[in-house]
Amino acid sequence: MISILVGHWSELIEGMKYTIASSLLALVGSLILGVIFAMFVISPNKSLNVIGKIYVEIFRNIPLLVIAMFFYIVMPRIFPGLDGFKAGTIGLTIYTSAFIAETVRAGIESVPVGQMEAARSNGMAYLQAMRYIVLPQAIKIVVPSLGNQFVNLVKNSSVLAFLAGFDLMYQGNLIASTTFKTTDTYLAVGLLYLVMTMPLSYFMRYLEKRWSKTPTV
Amino acid sequence: MSMIEFHDVNKYYGKFKALKNINLTIERGEVVTIIGPSGSGKSTLLRTINGLELISSGQLLVDNHDLADPKTDMNRIRKNVGMVFQHFNLYANKTILQNITLGPEKVLKMSHVKAAEDAERLLSLVGLLDQAQKLPSMLSGGQKQRIAIARALAMHPKAILFDEPTSALDPEVIGDVLEVMKKVADQGMTMIVVTHEMGFAKEVGNRLVFMADGEIREDSNDPRAFFEAPKDPRAQEFLGKIIHVD
Numbered sequence: 409m410i411s412i413l414v415g416h417w418s419e420l421i422e423g424m425k426y427t428i429a430s431s432l433l434a435l436v437g438s439l440i441l442g443v444i445f446a447m448f449v450i451s452p453n454k455s456l457n458v459i460g461k462i463y464v465e466i467f468r469n470i471p472l473l474v475i476a477m478f479f480y481i482v483m484p485r486i487f488p489g490l491d492g493f494k495a496g497t498i499g500l501t502i503y504t505s506a507f508i509a510e511t512v513r514a515g516i517e518s519v520p521v522g523q524m525e526a527a528r529s530n531g532m533a534y535l536q537a538m539r540y541i542v543l544p545q546a547i548k549i550v551v552p553s554l555g556n557q558f559v560n561l562v563k564n565s566s567v568l569a570f571l572a573g574f575d576l577m578y579q580g581n582l583i584a585s586t587t588f589k590t591t592d593t594y595l596a597v598g599l600l601y602l603v604m605t606m607p608l609s610y611f612m613r614y615l616e617k618r619w620s621k622t623p624t625v
Numbered sequence: 626m627s628m629i630e631f632h633d634v635n636k637y638y639g640k641f642k643a644l645k646n647i648n649l650t651i652e653r654g655e656v657v658t659i660i661g662p663s664g665s666g667k668s669t670l671l672r673t674i675n676g677l678e679l680i681s682s683g684q685l686l687v688d689n690h691d692l693a694d695p696k697t698d699m700n701r702i703r704k705n706v707g708m709v710f711q712h713f714n715l716y717a718n719k720t721i722l723q724n725i726t727l728g729p730e731k732v733l734k735m736s737h738v739k740a741a742e743d744a745e746r747l748l749s750l751v752g753l754l755d756q757a758q759k760l761p762s763m764l765s766g767g768q769k770q771r772i773a774i775a776r777a778l779a780m781h782p783k784a785i786l787f788d789e790p791t792s793a794l795d796p797e798v799i800g801d802v803l804e805v806m807k808k809v810a811d812q813g814m815t816m817i818v819v820t821h822e823m824g825f826a827k828e829v830g831n832r833l834v835f836m837a838d839g840e841i842r843e844d845s846n847d848p849r850a851f852f853e854a855p856k857d858p859r860a861q862e863f864l865g866k867i868i869h870v871d
Contacts, residue, residue: 520714522710522712522714523714523716523717525677525708525710525714526708526710526714526715526716526773527716528677528703529675529677529703529706529707529708529710530703530707530727530728530732530776530777530780531700531703531704531728531732531733531780532700532727532728532731532732533700536731536732540716540727540731541716541718541719544718545717545718548718
């Protein structure tokens with residue numbers, strides 16, 4: 409395993425760069441999309457409500473690989489610039505956002521209804537009340553499960569390997585097939601995934617602790 | 626011009642009639658207390674005034690705006706009509722100071738400095754200036770309710786609605802909250818107060834509305850006279866039951 413890590417260090421690092429880039433983009437994108445669709449799902453507006461529910465149900469219940477393949481194989485007919493990295497990252501973003509939408513929805517619903525009523529009675533518009541009062545409390549409540557989703561997201565980014573996305577898993581497959589040292593290679597790849605996901609878990613746990621003691625802006 | 630006008634207002638929840646044929650006109654500067662048994666529609670009536678509950682039929686004018694008119698901007702109505710809740714509903718994610726300054730800053734577009742100055746004045750009014758940097762969870766119920774009143778006042782409203790403001794409080798801190806409410810009344814604020822505090826209704830209120838079964842049964846401009854000799858039989862029964870604790 410050491411020999412693989414040392415001998416193929418540059419390819420593995422290159423793979424990690426793609427994995428981290430894809431994960432970061434998908435993390436930010438899925439959080440934004442997830443919050444937006446969570447607000448659709450709880451919206452008093454009927455059509456937004458239906459759109460939100462359909463989005464969540466569809467993308468939560470289709471395998472990530474199918475969604476990613478769709479963006480890799482089908483969508484380039486319309487958008488020729490979609491390579492494996494972009495297609496995989498878009499698929500990962502959409503797939504994860506459906507789960508985050510469900511998580512954030514549950515978080516919003518667990519904020520006492522009096523908070524929204526007080527904010528509205530204070531003159532705030534619905535979106536202002538959401539932005540300043542309800543969402544900050546909802547996000548705080550769901551930090552632990554968001555942490556799980558983000559860790560899943562990093563691991564799920566290995567779907568890029570199927571789309572020639574140059575990520576860590578993709579590089580691992582290449583090394584395994586050229587050196588035939590499959591055990592060592594996949595052990596090394598697994599170790600490098602741990603190096604990325606463990607700090608993320610600790611960071612989310614740190615946020616959870618810190619935010620429980622302070623007001624949010 | 627009247628502050629609030631109910632004309633033949635009804636409110637249904639499915640088949641249940643929560644408000645029946647309400648007619649009520651409240652003038653500026655009046656301190657109206659609404660009393661009655663639970664389930665009589667007092668809180669529902671109060672919550673229709675700032676649109677937290679929508680009326681089913683009739684006409685409701687607040688500050689000359691028809692609440693049933695789709696062109697009416699509810700946010701503007703709520704900017705002018707504050708509300709204090711039974712369970713305080715302070716913003717859990719904001720400090721005490723931010724609870725008071727958020728509305729003025731985000732809704733009235735007041736500068737942060739001006740809003741903070743205003744908030745400090747209000748915090749001294751309710752006697753809690755030293756609590757400004759704390760979170761609501763660190764305050765007692767009585768303190769929270771005084772902050773909620775300060776938050777409502779910070780918007781410089783034309784009227785404030787109080788929904789059983791002392792019902793969730795320990796008996797020994799009720800007096801502090803009522804004292805603040807009396808100060809607000811003395812400043813000439815239009816107040817509509819749903820309450821079980823008969824002392825407040827008698828001494829601070831200058832008008833008393835008794836409700837039962839979704840109806841206004843008695844509407845008196847002399848609360849003392851009402852307590853001495855209620856005309857409505859349901860009001861006599863209600864007062865008869867609670868008189869021993871008064």
